[in-house]
Amino acid sequence: MSATIKDVANEAGLSVATVSRVLNNSANVSEEAAEKVNQAIEKLGYSPNFLGRNLRKRETNVILVLMPTSEHSFYMKIVAGIQSFAQPRGYDIICASSNSTSEIEVRQMNMLFNRTVDGVILLGTSYDAETLNKLSKTYNIALCCEGVENAEVLTVVVDDEQAAYDAVKELIRLGHRRIGFVGANDSSASSCNRRQGYMRALGEFLGEVSEELMYIESFEYDCGARALDYFMGLDEPPTAVFCVSDLLAIAVIHKAHDLGLKVGEDISVMGFDNISMCEMMLPTVSTVEQPCGKLGEVVVRKLISNIGASTGAKDNGYYTVPHRVILRDSTGYVKK
Amino acid sequence: MSATIKDVANEAGLSVATVSRVLNNSANVSEEAAEKVNQAIEKLGYSPNFLGRNLRKRETNVILVLMPTSEHSFYMKIVAGIQSFAQPRGYDIICASSNSTSEIEVRQMNMLFNRTVDGVILLGTSYDAETLNKLSKTYNIALCCEGVENAEVLTVVVDDEQAAYDAVKELIRLGHRRIGFVGANDSSASSCNRRQGYMRALGEFLGEVSEELMYIESFEYDCGARALDYFMGLDEPPTAVFCVSDLLAIAVIHKAHDLGLKVGEDISVMGFDNISMCEMMLPTVSTVEQPCGKLGEVVVRKLISNIGASTGAKDNGYYTVPHRVILRDSTGYVKK
DNA sequence: GTGAAAGCGCTAACAC
DNA sequence: GTGTTAGCGCTTTCAC
Numbered sequence: 001m002s003a004t005i006k007d008v009a010n011e012a013g014l015s016v017a018t019v020s021r022v023l024n025n026s027a028n029v030s031e032e033a034a035e036k037v038n039q040a041i042e043k044l045g046y047s048p049n050f051l052g053r054n055l056r057k058r059e060t061n062v063i064l065v066l067m068p069t070s071e072h073s074f075y076m077k078i079v080a081g082i083q084s085f086a087q088p089r090g091y092d093i094i095c096a097s098s099n100s101t102s103e104i105e106v107r108q109m110n111m112l113f114n115r116t117v118d119g120v121i122l123l124g125t126s127y128d129a130e131t132l133n134k135l136s137k138t139y140n141i142a143l144c145c146e147g148v149e150n151a152e153v154l155t156v157v158v159d160d161e162q163a164a165y166d167a168v169k170e171l172i173r174l175g176h177r178r179i180g181f182v183g184a185n186d187s188s189a190s191s192c193n194r195r196q197g198y199m200r201a202l203g204e205f206l207g208e209v210s211e212e213l214m215y216i217e218s219f220e221y222d223c224g225a226r227a228l229d230y231f232m233g234l235d236e237p238p239t240a241v242f243c244v245s246d247l248l249a250i251a252v253i254h255k256a257h258d259l260g261l262k263v264g265e266d267i268s269v270m271g272f273d274n275i276s277m278c279e280m281m282l283p284t285v286s287t288v289e290q291p292c293g294k295l296g297e298v299v300v301r302k303l304i305s306n307i308g309a310s311t312g313a314k315d316n317g318y319y320t321v322p323h324r325v326i327l328r329d330s331t332g333y334v335k336k
Numbered sequence: 337m338s339a340t341i342k343d344v345a346n347e348a349g350l351s352v353a354t355v356s357r358v359l360n361n362s363a364n365v366s367e368e369a370a371e372k373v374n375q376a377i378e379k380l381g382y383s384p385n386f387l388g389r390n391l392r393k394r395e396t397n398v399i400l401v402l403m404p405t406s407e408h409s410f411y412m413k414i415v416a417g418i419q420s421f422a423q424p425r426g427y428d429i430i431c432a433s434s435n436s437t438s439e440i441e442v443r444q445m446n447m448l449f450n451r452t453v454d455g456v457i458l459l460g461t462s463y464d465a466e467t468l469n470k471l472s473k474t475y476n477i478a479l480c481c482e483g484v485e486n487a488e489v490l491t492v493v494v495d496d497e498q499a500a501y502d503a504v505k506e507l508i509r510l511g512h513r514r515i516g517f518v519g520a521n522d523s524s525a526s527s528c529n530r531r532q533g534y535m536r537a538l539g540e541f542l543g544e545v546s547e548e549l550m551y552i553e554s555f556e557y558d559c560g561a562r563a564l565d566y567f568m569g570l571d572e573p574p575t576a577v578f579c580v581s582d583l584l585a586i587a588v589i590h591k592a593h594d595l596g597l598k599v600g601e602d603i604s605v606m607g608f609d610n611i612s613m614c615e616m617m618l619p620t621v622s623t624v625e626q627p628c629g630k631l632g633e634v635v636v637r638k639l640i641s642n643i644g645a646s647t648g649a650k651d652n653g654y655y656t657v658p659h660r661v662i663l664r665d666s667t668g669y670v671k672k
Numbered sequence: 673g674t675g676a677a678a679g680c681g682c683t684a685a686c687a688c
Numbered sequence: 689g690t691g692t693t694a695g696c697g698c699t700t701t702c703a704c
Contacts, residue, residue, distance in 0.1 A: 002474065004681055015691045020683060028689055045474070050450035051396070052681030055387040055696050062452075064430070070415060071612065076406030079433065087440070092447065094400070094430040099416065104423070111428065114386035115697095116398075138338065138381075221616075250616050257618050276407065280557075280586050282593050282618050340697055351675045356699055364673055388697030391680050451681095 003044040011040035023048055054115075059307075062092045063300065064117040066108055068124035068146075070097040072247070074275045074292065075123050078144060081296025082121065091118075091304060102126035112139050118307050121299055122146075136316065140307050144299040145290070147189045147318070154306060155318045156299040160190045163288045163323040164197030164242070167270050170286075170325050171240045172205045175334035176268060180238035181214045182227040182248050188219070191244045194272065198242055213238055224251020225258075232259065239267060239334050246271035246278055246287055253281065253330060268331040283329035294321045339380040347376035359384055390451075395643075398428045399636065400453040402444055404460035404482075406433035408583070410611045410628065411459050414480060417632025418457065427454075427640060438462035448475050454643050457635055458482075472652065476643050480635040481626070483525045483654070490642060491654045492635040496526045499624045499659040500533030500578070503606050506622075506661050507576045508541045511670035512604060516574035517550045518563040518584050524555070527580045530608065534578055549574055560587020561594075568595065575603060575670050582607035582614055582623055589617065589666060604667040619665030630657045 005023075009016045014033055021029045022037040040046070054060045063086060067075040083093045094117070098105035105126055112120045119140035125132070129151040135141055142154040171179050181198045184191040195214070202209045212234060215227040224243065231237050243249040249271030253263050261267050264283050271278065274289035298321060306314045341359075345352045350369055357365045358373040376382070390396045399422060403411040419429045430453070434441035441462055448456045455476035461468070465487040471477055478490040507515050517534045520527040531550070538545045548570060551563040560579065567573050579585040585607030589599050597603050600619050607614065610625035634657060642650045 005683095006681080016682080017684080017691060017693095018689085021690090024683080030689060033689075047446075047449040049391075049681050050452050051387055051391040052696090053450075053683075055385075055391055055681080055698085056683045058696070060387070060452075070412035071409055073407055073409055076412075076433065079406060080435065083433070087443070092432070092444070094432050094447075096428070096430050097412065097415065097419070107423075108428070110383075111430075113383040114389075116386050116396075254616060254618065277613055277616070280590060280613070281616075282590065341699095342697080352698080353675055353677095353700080354673085357674090360699080366673060369673075385697050388680090389699075391682090391697080392699045394680070 003046040005046075005048065007044055008037065008040045008046050011044060012036040058115075060116065060118050061090055062094060062117045063119045063121065063303065064108070064111055065093060065095040065121045065123065066105060066125070067095060067097045068100045068105075068126075070099075072273075072275065073277070074246075074273050074290070075145075077275075077292035078123060078296040081293035082300040083296075084293070085297040086300045086304065089304060091300075093300075098126075100124075100126075109135075112141070119303050121303060136314075137311070140303060140314075142299050142303045142306075144295055145190070149189050152316045154299070154302055154314075154316050156295055156302070157190070157318075157320055158288075158290050158295070158323040159320040160193035161197040161200070163272070163325075164194035164244075165201045166197075166323070166325050167272070167288045168198050168201035168242055169205065170327065171242060171268060171270060171331065172201065174240070174268065174331060176238075176240040177206060177334070178213065178236060178238040178240075180227070180231045180241040182224065182241060182243040182252065183214065183216045184219045184223075184244060185216060191219075194244045219245055219248065221247055221251050224248040225255040228252050228255040228259070240270070240331065241267065242270045244272050246273045246275045246285060249285055249287065249330070250277065250281060253283070253285065264329050264332040265335060268334075270331055274326060278326075278328065281330075286328045286331040287326055289324040289326055291321055291323070339382040341382075341384065343380055344373065344376045344382050347380060348372040394451075396452065396454050397426055398430060398453045399455045399457065399639065400444070400447055401429060401431040401457045401459065402441060402461070403431060403433045404436045404441075404462075406435075408609075408611065409613070410582075410609050410626070411481075413611075413628035414459060414632040417629035418636040419632075420629070421633040422636050422640065425640060427636075429636075434462075436460075436462075445471075448477070455639050457639060472650075473647070476639060476650075478635050478639045478642075480631055481526070485525050488652045490635070490638055490650075490652050492631055492638070493526070493654075493656055494624075494626050494631070494659040495656040496529035497533040497536070499608070499661075500530035500580075501537045502533075502659070502661050503608070503624050504534050504537035504578055505541065506663065507578060507604060507606060507667065508537065510576070510604065510667060512574075512576035513542060513670070514549065514572060514574040514576075516563070516567045516577040518560065518577060518579040518588065519550065519552045520555045520559075520580060521552060527552075527555075530580045555581055555584065557583055557587050560584045561591040564588050564591040564595070576606070576667070577603065578606045578608075580608050582609045582611045582621060585621055585623065585666070586613065586617060589619070589621065600665050600668040601671060604670075606667055610662060614662075614664065617666075622664045622667040623662055625660040625662050627657055627659070 124146040132151045136153045147155045186192040217223040271287040278285035460482040468487045472489045483491045522528040553559040607623040614621035
C-alpha cells in the first residue's frame with residue numbers, strides 16, 4: 001500500500017543502502033544520487049516506516065510521561081518543560097493519564113516494557129519502591145514531582161518539607177497563630193513531607209503542634225470543603241489554612257465564601273503548586289510555586305543521559321529544584 | 337540484553353511459532369506446551385517487543401491525540417472520554433501538545449506518517465482543508481472540537497452556531513439588550529460559527545447587530561481584559577458579554593472585578609466549554625457545556641472503525657453532539 | 673499440535 | 689561512492 005525504501009530505491013535506480021544513507025544524511029553519497037533519491041521520495045510520497053528503523057536501531061527516541069490525573073494543568077506545564085528540552089535533542093514526548101488507577105498505569109507502562117518508548121517519566125505512581133527498584137534495573141524510569149520513599153530511582157522534586165515550612169512561616173509572619181493543615185493521605189510522599197514542614201514551622205515558632213488542626217483526606221477537590229467545615233466546627237477555628245495543593249486551597253476558598261467568610265481577611269488560605277488558576281481566581285491565591293519548567297527540564301535531561309548510558313552508569317539520584325512562596329490576595333494579616 | 341521470543345523458545349524447548357501462539361492465545365496449542373512457555377517467560381522475565389510485532393502486523397493499536405495547548409483542562413477531559421472507549425477495545429491512547437505551533441504539530445504528525453500510530457485525533461489544527469483532505473486519503477485522521485471549513489475529514493463537534501445562539505438567547509431572556517461578543521480570529525471555525533450564532537440571535541430577537549459590540553482577537557487569556565476595557569470605553573457599554581471560551585470569560589470576570597463591577601449584577605458574563613474552573617470560580621461561571629466525554633467517545637469510535645475499514649469505505653462525515661446552556665452566578669437579570 | 677522458514681521495513685557492516 | 693546482504697523480533701503460512 002504505502003511506499004517502502006525498496007520502492008524508492010527502484011524508482012531512483014539505486015540501492016536501498018544509498019536511499020538509507022540519504023535518509024540519514026550520512027556522508028559518502030554523491031550530490032547526484034541524493035538528488036535522484038529525493039525526487040523518488042517526492043514522487044512516491046514516501047515516508048520512512050519507523051517500526052522498521054526502530055526495530056533495527058533498538059531505540060525509538062520517544063519518552064513517555066505518565067500522569068496520575070489529567071485535570072491538573074500543573075502536570076501539563078511540566079510536560080511542556082520536558083518537551084522544550086527533549087524536542088531539540090531528537091526525542092519525542094508523548095503522554096498518557098492513568099486517572100490514578102494502578103491498573104491503567106500498569107497497562108501504560110507496557111509501552112516501556114514492549115520497547116515502544118525508550119523511557120518513562122512518572123509524575124506520580126502507584127508502584128511501590130521495591131517494584132520501582134527492580135524495574136529501574138532493566139528500564140529507564142524517572143520520578144518527577146512526587147517521589148517514592150526508599151526508591152532508588154532518578155527523582156526530581158521540590159524540597160517539599162522545606163517549602164511547606166517556608167509557606168507556614170509566612171503565615172506566622174502575618175500574625176497567624178492557629179494555622180490549619182489540609183493534606184492528602186500520607187501514602188503520598190509529597191503530602192507527607194509537606195506535613196512535616198508544617199509541623200516543623202509550628203514547633204519552631206509557636207512551640208506547639210495540635211493534632212486537631214490537621215485535616216487529612218485526599219487530593220480530591222471536594223475534600224477542601226469538608227476540611228473547612230471541620231475547622232469551623234472547632235471551638236477555636238484556625239485563622240489561616242495551609243493546603244498541600246492549589247486545588248484544595250481553591251475548594252477551601254469557595255467554601256469559605258459560601259460560609260460568608262471573607263478570604264484574605266476573615267481567613268487566610270495558602271495553596272501549593274502555583275497552577276495558572278491561582279491568578280485567575282477571585283481572590284487570587286497565595287501559594288508555593290513549583291518551577292514546572294525547571295522540574296521537567298532537569299528530569300528529562302538526566303533521563304536522556306541515562307538512556308544513553310550503560311546499565312551500570314545510571315544516575316539514580318534524588319534532586320531538588322528551588323521553590324518560591326508567592327503571596328497574593330488569599331492571605332492577609334490576622335484579624336485583630 | 338533483554339530476552340527475545342527465541343530465548344523463550346530455547347528455554348521451553350519449543351519453537352518460536354509455538355511461543356508466538358501462546359503469546360497470542362491462538363488455538364491449537366497443547367496445555368502442556370503453554371505451561372512450558374509460560375514458565376520460560378516467567379523465568380526470563382520476557383516481555384514481547386512490539387516493534388517486531390507491529391512491523392509484522394502493520395498496526396500498532398495506538399492512537400495519538402494532538403492538542404493545540406495543554407493548558408485547557410477541557411482537552412484532557414476529551415482525552416479521558418477517548419480513552420474510556422478505546423482502552424477496552426485494545427487501543428492505547430497517547431497525547432501530545434503542539435503549543436499551537438504548526439512546526440511542532442507537523443513534527444508530531446510524523447508519528448502518523450512513520451507508522452508509529454494507527455491514527456490521529458486533532459483537537460484543533462493549523463493544517464488547512466486541502467492538506468487535510470490529501471492526508472486523509474492515506475492516513476486515519478479525525479477532527480474533534482474544532483472543525484476545519486471544507487475539510488472532508490471525519491469531524492465531531494458541537495453545533496457551535498446553534499449553541500452560541502442558545503446562549504445569547506438566554507442573555508436576552510434575562511433582559512439584556514446590549515450584549516458584547518468576545519471571540520478569536522475567524523480562522524478558528526468554532527469562534528467564527530459562534531459569532532454567527534450570536535449574530536443570528538441578536539438579529540432575530542433584537543433586530544440589529546452592532547459591529548462595535550464585537551471584540552475579536554484570540555483565545556489567549558489576556559484578550560479578555562482588553563475586551564472588557566474596550567467595551568467599557570464605549571458610549572453605551574454592554575450589560576452582558578458572551579465569550580467563545582470559559583478562559584476568556586474568566587479573564588473578563590477578573591477584569592470586571594478590578595474595575596469595581598459586580599459580575600452577575602452590574603455585568604453578566606457567559607463562557608463556552610464548561611471547564612471545571614467554572615464551578616470553582618467566584619462567582620461561578622455560566623457557560624455552554626460541551627459534552628467532552630461524548631465528543632471523545634464518538635470520534636474515537638468512528639476513527640477506530642475507519643482504521644479497520646478499507647480505504648474506500650471510510651467515514652469522513654461531519655457529526656455534532658448535543659450541547660447545553662448552564663446558568664450560574666456570573667449571569668443575572670439586567671440591572672434596571 | 674508443532675516446526676521451518678519467509679518476510680514486515682529498515683540499518684549497517686562489509687565488499688568493491 | 690555504491691551495492692549486497694544479514695539480521696533487528698515478531699507473526700503466519702505451509703508442511704507435517
